[in-house]
Amino acid sequence: MTAISSGGVQDSSAIRQLGAYLDAQPFNRRHALIVATCGVGFMFDAMDFQIMALVAPAIAKEWNLAPGALGLVLSATVLGMLVGSYLFGIVSDRFGRRFGFMATIALVTLFSAVCAFCASPVQLAIARFFVGLGIGGFTPVDSAVISEFLPARLRGRAISITFLFFSLGAFLAALLATFGMRDLGWRGLFMVGAAPAILVLFVRWLIPETPRFLLSRGRTDAARQAASWIADNASAPSLSDTGSPPDEQPASSKNLLGAALAEVVELFSATYRRRTIVAWAIWAFYLFSYFGMLLWLPTLLTKYKGVPPAQVFPFIMGFLACGVAGRLFCSLLIDRFGRKAMVTIAGLGAAVLAVVFGMQDGLTGLIAAGYAYAFFQDMGASAVTPLAPEQYPTRLRATGAGWAAGAGRLAAIFAPIAVGLVVETSVTAVFFILAAGFLGAAAIAQIFAQETAGLLLEDLEDGDGSNALGEAPRPEAKRAVTQLRPRPLTDQTS
Template sequence: MKAHVEENFEILEKEKSQANKGGIKSISKVTILVTIICWFTIFVEGYDLVVYGVVLPVLMDPSGWGLTATQAGAMGSYALLGMFLGSSIGGILCDKIGRKTIIIASIALMSIMMVLTALAPTPELFAIYRFLAGLGIGGIVPSASALTTEYSPAKYRSFFFVIMYSGFAVGGVAAALSGVFFIENFGWRSLFWLGATPILFIPFFIKYLPESIKFLQANNQQVKAKRLIEKYRLPDEFVKEEQSEGTANESASIFSKRYLVSTILFSIVYIGAFLLIYGMNTWLPQIMKEAGYPMNSSLLFLLVFNLSAVVGGIIAGRVADRLQPKKVISFIYFLAAISILLLSIKFNTVVLYILIAIAGFGTTGTTFVLASYVMRQYNDQNRASALGIASAIGRFGAIAGPLLVGILMGMNAGYEINFYLFGVVAILASLVILFMPSFKSVNASK
């Protein structure tokens, strides 16, 4: 036993020595700072997504606006259409004018629209404000993802990325909890007032959030880049230029021969992923309500769905750092498909919560790893654009999810049919990701 302990101690000392030689004695403070700020911005997106599903049963109630299922599904899709445009434009702009600028502008726009949504007197104005809020939300993901990736040590890049992206599910948890505690006493509008509070943090972002050093270097702002390097005493690993074979134009294009297959496959998987996430987060409370569960219980199902995504997503991120990400993603999507299909059967409450937890982990939680996989598959010049475009195309799934479920529920097809739809989509996502080129093959020479 003593010999074994001494042997492990020697290994740890050797690894520490190698790390010190590489310039990383500990996790940089700026890595933690950037991760926390970007986590908060993704938290805001998660809250915005889930809050509509939380208030939907109230809006469909005759005492509210009395929306039909088809109207509710369409209204849920308007915000997602805005996210589609925001993600497309934001992903490109944050590679052009900076990650920090896009994050601040996105938070400001989203917060203002949350205020207007809380004041909306009619469903039509509510839908318009949700669409405009989606424009702001769409710009957050590519810029926050790029910043987190670029300020994380290579060895822990997936881990920090997944930690950051877990804010999405935590935001969903916050929205579900807000519904449980505030809707009955303060009404559904109070949840949108809460959603406007991120605007108060913008001065903090302006002062403390650093711009991407990679962006500054790529745009000939070497003086600013040098100041950041000196300010945070960053080691070489954070600031050295990423070397890639081929021409600069080829490396920068996500539609070049080198990256085309990856871009297409990621876009397809994102369509399925967002259909699952947005479809289930929008409709799960109402589906469970139609299955015979009371309102508070339905909101608790949504809470479990998102809470399990936080824990499961972080664990999956660590596993993906050690194994091939596409195999991890494929397995978890398949696991999600099985649990979702089983939700069509009425079990006792304990089994039901377990199945919903697995579904949340396998849908929302898997997306944490999927986004990290995208960031690893591309280089410094195009990873924000890649995630922005792939997630923007994926918004077609986000738009389709609430609409399809709304149509099915309007047809009185039975709540089970929605779980069949989600289960099939999860199986398809599980299969498509397996065809992704390996990291080495994508970056290999022509």
């Protein structure tokens, strides 16, 4: 038997047995509950984020805020998202997926409601920071939960579907602002957005810790119970009792901090360095261009493309709807053709269409090129997401995913600044810069990324092609991409 400390693998046969058991399960109602719960959580996150952007003019008018002061309030959410990506990845790997699963939605729900009662810009900025913490933590925590519960043949599709809800949430926020702003005001919109999230918090409480995480912590009996739960109360496998590893003992805050730092450092160890650099680069390049376009789109349309303000909102509604379609398309194909192919195709398509979009002046051309661009842009965003959590073992999965997402968030902060510096000199150059980001992500994914579609998590854990047990991947795992074909998400659901 091979043991790894710090919450690593405890028993090769137990890990193998559990992984094979989980990946052999047909899609059932418990899988559907997890996907739906994660997806609806992302939807409310996106609603809150988009509502803040839509009510910003009303807030600025009520409090007589200068553009700079309003910008600081808006940036508080983005800063919180950056910190949340880093923080909750580490927290989830240290204290469990379920803890992060509950904490992130609780932060978003509580502080979204707090926003409705803020009496000053400072109070609102603080509340928005904590909302951002929760939103930022969703990516590493939820992607780890889905990766560790769902069968390999459906893992990428399930993660893509959850992020489809993010675009859907932005679309619903636009509808809510359109029909509710006059009657509810900006404070009422925050309350309406926060209220349904309470139900999501309750449903998340019903979902247990992931069996892979429990077994990595030596909690064999609890792992059996969680495995039985996800199998819809079927008989769980008989796992070798591994005992509690050293890191399950009470630890001081100093030891916890040291362990957290050690996990981050391990991302750049010889085993995982290449994977980490590749994941960070793909996230950074893609999100730079994604948010560079998204945050500047209304201004580019009105100020530089001559679109009347009355037509901007309908344009953005269609733009977001095409983004939802792109994410749905990705979810249907990502487990069949792989992550690399989807990121590459989407990146190339978004790059070409960004340039074509920038060359348009009439509304008809802008709609045609812009909507096609939105389809490819969001298709790629959903394809990027599963890459990071599949690159690391259970003990590092959320940390790796969180810090990759953090690299993307950091790039997203600088993207609107870069666009603002370039746009006054050359509008055309803006679209070429955004195209370059998508091309960079596509090239890195195609050349350097490891394909993970259809492979068991236990066969993806070490960067040299072996797994976390130091064993070479099983021959059947190498053939999994071509042999495993995703079933419809409705198959065998009870």
